[in-house]
Amino acid sequence: MNKNSLIRKFNKQAARYERNTRQRSLGEWRQRLLQDVEGHVLEVAVGAGANFPFYNRSKVDVTAVDFSPEMLSRARQMASELGIQATFQEQDIETLELPERSFDCVVSTLSLCGYKDPVKALNQINRWAKPGGRIYLLEHGMSTNRLLGYAQHLLNPAARRISGCHYNRDMIEIVDASALKVVKTERYWNGIIHLIWAQAT
Ligand SMILES: C[S@@+](CC[C@H](N)C(=O)[O-])C[C@H]1O[C@@H](n2cnc3c(N)ncnc32)[C@H](O)[C@@H]1O
Structure with missing residues (x-):
């Protein structure tokens, strides 16, 4: 799928993402993962x-x-409502250039399912974080349950077409193949939901 059609797909989903944000969707896991985030933070x-x-x-x-202008306008509004100090860039993460070794923390939630090359994206994150910088990931990936895993493979083409994301990525394999050093992993929902705490090397 080319980049413009992916952006259009995410633009169309922005209102639903705003509703989920206001309802604190996946809030328990976000809270658990993000409680220590501080300093100069990059959120991809x-x-x-x-x-x-x-x-x-x-x-x-x-x-x-984010590369979706509709998502970004909602994120801007959310930051202003919550008093979060933030700047926004409408960019493709896969071609984005940022100063190296400059962020204390990098946060990525529900994003590795969408990139063409998720290992490359993690290696970029590794470069943008300060050495030892903290990386926080909340991602969905292949279940540890074989039956569910099979269903994820079957559903993958439709998921990709409808929502722009892959259902059947092996998140552990992806993170292990990157330059990040994994500190701690927790998995929920038959292993589909991954909370990963890592460090830049
Ligand atoms: C599944 S949503 C997750 C949004 C948010 N992180 C969350 O936890 O709800 C994926 C987001 O990634 C953005 N995205 C996907 N691929 C991207 C890319 N290559 N560059 C920039 N943003 C991208 C989409 O526009 C969308 O806002």
Whole structure:
């Protein structure tokens, strides 16, 4: 799928992402993952700002990136409502250039399912974070349950067409193939939901 049709797909989903953000969707996991985020924070594929309610606004200064203008306008609104200090860039993460070694923390939630090359995206994240910088990932991937995994393979082509994301990526394999150093992993929902705490090397 080319980039413009992917952007159009995500633009169309922006209102739903805003509703989910206001309802604190996946809030328990976001809260658990993001409680220590602080400093100069890069959030990639920010969507409608679903993580903003879980940041301590007195401790973060966020650079937020997404290639969907509709998502970004909602994220801007969310940051302003919550008093989160943030700047926004409408950019493709896969071609984005940022100063290297400059962020204390990098946050990526529900984004590795969408990129053409998720390992490359993680390696970029590794470069943008300061050495030892903290990386926070909340991703969905292949289940540990074989039956569900089979269903994820079957559903994958339709999921890709409808929502722009892959259902059957092996997130552990992807993160292990990147330059990140994994500190801790937790999995929920038959292993589909991954919370991963990592460090830049
Ligand atoms: C599934 S949504 C997740 C949004 C948000 N992180 C969350 O947790 O709700 C994926 C987001 O990634 C963005 N995205 C996907 N591929 C991208 C890319 N290559 N560059 C920038 N943004 C991208 C989409 O526009 C969308 O906002």
